[in-house]
Amino acid sequence: MLYREAGDYKKSYAEDSQTFPLKLDRYGYYAILAIAFLVVPFVINDYWASAVLIPFLIWSIASLGLNILTGYCGQVSLGTGGFMAVGAYASYKLMTSFPDLNIMIIVLLSGAITASVGVLFGLPSLRIKGFYLAVATLAAQFFLVWLFNKVEWFYNYSASGQISAPTRSMLGFEVTGPAASASAKYLFCLVLVVLFAWIARNLTRGRIGRSWMAIRDMDIAAEIIGVNPLKTKLTAFAVSSFFIGVAGALFFAVYLGAVEVGEAFGIQKSFLVLFMIIIGGLGSVLGSFIGAAFLVLMPVLLKNIMVIRLGWPGDLAGHLELVIIGGIIMLTLVLEPHGIAQIWRVTKQKLRLWPFPH
Amino acid sequence: MTATADTYETPDGRTIGGKVLEMRNITLRFGGVVAIKDISFDIREGEIRAIIGPNGAGKSSMLNVINGFYHPQEGEIWFHGEKRKPMKPYQIAKQGIARTFQNIALFKGMSTLDNIMTGRFNQMKTNMLAQMLWKGPAEREEVENREIVEKVIDFLEIQAIRKTPVGALPYGLQKRVELGRALAAQPKLLLLDEPMAGMNVEEKEDMSRFILDVNDEFGTTIALIEHDMGVVMDISDRVVVMDYGKKIGDGTPDEVINNQDVIDAYLGVDHG
Missing domain, CATH: 3.40.50.300 (P-loop containing nucleotide triphosphate hydrolases)
Structure with missing residues (x-):
């Protein structure tokens, strides 16, 4: 009864293939956008920004990116952390080499640089699939982290080996650097998230998205339809790495401010993003957001309950947190391999008929 | 002869x-x-x-x-x-040249409609930028090709399963969808x-x-x-x-x- 299609007529194919075919969904989406842009920036404080909202937004971009590659195109990648590092170091080099360049342009250029690195490491995907490709991308992860540690040019020969983001503003508001306000950082990330979610949705609904899914589901059949496998896979690697590079640049410049590559972009980050898309839902834009929200919020929530409410020691809580999240990942894999997004879809089907069984 | x-x-x-x-x-x-x-x-x-x-x-x-x-x-x-x-x-x-396979080679994760739309891949030309923007050339092209695909769907009498994931279809219908995908390429x-x-x-x-x-x-x-x-x-x-x-x-x-x-x-x- 809640999600009724009755009376919601589609008069054209364009209307039939819109992102939110149901009125209720559409208005819900507008409402969320309105709250995110018009309410949250005024009530946000430093704790909420740095513990919850900004990491959620940045990981959303990263998991959208990995979902395009793994969820839509079927190419498993464990190089996410390494590609994020490329984005971060690209933005650092650009910020320090061109101090007058707008921060938005720097972030997008970092994405473009990461895209070209991603294409390079995507080349083996023509020959190898599945686990073997995952191992090849794992090599990318370790190589890139090693590279940014080893070659001093990347961190401008600083003694600590760290990179730290200089202050840059957007439209008169500082978005990077120690003095940037929570709401400016939040809005900067939010604009990019909305932009990239929109691009991800548009790319996956049309010709290119269908060619990705065709390669994922049956590469031989895709080829006899006219899909060039190499070009299609490399496009997926490029788009995916662009997203991940932007996430890396934001993670460094806006969120952390100062970064040491092995710590910030290690292999755990690659797995974190992979878990996000598995829990959220492979091949789903909504799933990328759900997965990112889940894995960002869950640790905060567990810590709040165990340490602050129950007064357990911090190290015990930290270990339990890993156990609980690991358990949830296994449960999702067993019970609903298509992730929380699929549970949401099934729930919507049920809500359409509720309270009647048929 | x-x-x-x-x-x-x-x-x-x-x-x-x-x-x-x-x-x-x-x-x-x-x-x-x-x-x-x-x-x-x-x-x-x-x-x-x-x-x-x-x-x-x-x-x-x-x-x-x-x-x-x-x-x-x-x-x-x-x-x-x-x-x-x-x-x-x-x-x-x-x-x-289009073909179907002996063992069905459909894209299992996609709907019937998307499978047949994939058959139009060669006829669709809009570039990546237009695809990202969607409104404009990409959407127009999508609708034009959708019309051709809908004719194939009518022809094969599979209107009712348009939005069903093909993995859930019985064997005979899957064969028909695969024929539809090949036909969509004209x-x-x-x-x-x-x-x-x-x-x-x-x-x-x-x-x-x-x-x-x-x-x-x-x-x-x-x-x-x-x-x-x-x-x-x-x-x-x-x-x-x-x-x-x-x-x-x-x-x-x-x-x-x-x-x-x-x-x-x-x-x-x-x-x-």
């Missing part, structure tokens, strides 16, 4: 045109195994051409040669009067690898009707592999018979059925 004439009439009054595809002395080897041995035949415009033969005769290999999965060691392939260079399958698809030559394998009589009748209607309404040239002799004899204009990689018969169904080599291949030779 004379083999040298450019066109011929079928018994039911259709005029069959010139050669769409000509295979000349094709030989295909896998190491020491000769899968196809010195076979020549042609497929003419507007005809339904069947390739039959016992298991392991090399029929599917022949289709794989036509759409570029295998490259023959010897022989030439002529398509629309031009000698074809060795090409990748996706390049051959762009030339207008191919010049349609290759069907055992379109009726594993079907019951009713489904076979449906599929035969669709094949005949495709040929009749769109004038599509069709080459098909099939084991059901009744179907082959009923719907095809000319038949190639293969056995152990060699061609042992070629002609109208009536000619083939009375060919002694063909009878021997199917029924066995009395060695006593």
Whole structure:
């Protein structure tokens, strides 16, 4: 009864293939956008920004990116952390080499640089699939982290080996650097998230998205339809790495401010993003957001309950947190391999008929 | 019918045109195994051409040669009067050859509509930037192609399963969706690898009707592999018979059925 299609007529194919075919969904989406842009920036404080909202937004971009590659195109990648590092170091080099360049342009250029690195490491995907490709991308992860540690040019020969983001503003508001306000950082990330979610949705609904899914589901059949496998896979690697590079640049410049590559972009980050898309839902834009929200919020929530409410020691809580999240990942894999997004879809089907069984 | 004439009439009054595809002395080897041995035949415009033969005769290999999965060691392939260079399958698809598979090769994670829309891949041209923006050229192109796809859906009578994921469909419908995906490309030559394998009589009748209607309404040239002799004899204009990689018969169904080599291949030779 809640999600009724009755009376919601589609008069054209364009209307039939819109992102939110149901009125209720559409208005819900507008409402969320309105709250995110018009309410949250005024009530946000430093704790909420740095513990919850900004990491959620940045990981959303990263998991959208990995979902395009793994969820839509079927190419498993464990190089996410390494590609994020490329984005971060690209933005650092650009910020320090061109101090007058707008921060938005720097972030997008970092994405473009990461895209070209991603294409390079995507080349083996023509020959190898599945686990073997995952191992090849794992090599990318370790190589890139090693590279940014080893070659001093990347961190401008600083003694600590760290990179730290200089202050840059957007439209008169500082978005990077120690003095940037929570709401400016939040809005900067939010604009990019909305932009990239929109691009991800548009790319996956049309010709290119269908060619990705065709390669994922049956590469031989895709080829006899006219899909060039190499070009299609490399496009997926490029788009995916662009997203991940932007996430890396934001993670460094806006969120952390100062970064040491092995710590910030290690292999755990690659797995974190992979878990996000598995829990959220492979091949789903909504799933990328759900997965990112889940894995960002869950640790905060567990810590709040165990340490602050129950007064357990911090190290015990930290270990339990890993156990609980690991358990949830296994449960999702067993019970609903298509992730929380699929549970949401099934729930919507049920809500359409509720309270009647048929 | 004379083999040298450019066109011929079928018994039911259709005029069959010139050669769409000509295979000349094709030989295909896998190491020491000769899968196809010195076979020549042609497929003419507007005809339904069947390739039959016992298991392991090399029929599917022949289709794989036509759409570029295998490259023959010897022989030439002529398509629309031009000698074809060795090409990748996706390049051959762009030339207008579509096919279905013996074991259904649908995109399991996608809906019926998306599967058939994927068949329009070669006809869709908008670039990545337009795709990202969606509004404008990309959406217009999507709607134009959707109209063609909807015609295919109407034609195959699968309107009701438009938005169903194909993995959830019964076997017969999956076969139909796969035919739809090939039809959506509006191919010049349609290759069907055992379109009726594993079907019951009713489904076979449906599929035969669709094949005949495709040929009749769109004038599509069709080459098909099939084991059901009744179907082959009923719907095809000319038949190639293969056995152990060699061609042992070629002609109208009536000619083939009375060919002694063909009878021997199917029924066995009395060695006593």
